[in-house]
Amino acid sequence: MKKEVVEIYSNESNYAIMRHPGRNFPGSLIQGDSLTHLCHAADAVRREIDKGDLEEAKAELEMLRELLWFRLQHYETILIEHECELPFQCGLQPQPPLEVFDDDEEDE
Numbered sequence: 001m002k003k004e005v006v007e008i009y010s011n012e013s014n015y016a017i018m019r020h021p022g023r024n025f026p027g028s029l030i031q032g033d034s035l036t037h038l039c040h041a042a043d044a045v046r047r048e049i050d051k052g053d054l055e056e057a058k059a060e061l062e063m064l065r066e067l068l069w070f071r072l073q074h075y076e077t078i079l080i081e082h083e084c085e086l087p088f089q090c091g092l093q094p095q096p097p098l099e100v101f102d103d104d105e106e107d108e
Helices: 034-050 054-081 105-106
Strands: 005-009 017-021
Touching: 005 034, 005 054, 017 054
Parallel strands: none
Antiparallel strands: 005 017
């Protein structure tokens, strides 16, 4: 194990943003439990595709996209707050836009 000083821009529990020494831009730290959740979400998409249930695969994919886009937008917000250069174009938006699913639809 190696210990070094890092620049911490956000220390929110599951959304830490920090710059490792030697890197030009900060990174987004993904905790192990959150990384596992993202991997399981990707697996769920694959399982539904393998079963041929494209509607459920699309729903699972939208959930995964939402999680990832939230992280990216949080990253962008934090860097702007700290007046840091972004490693990408400012104001990126999901393409196609994220879909909103109503959980109550199943009950009807």
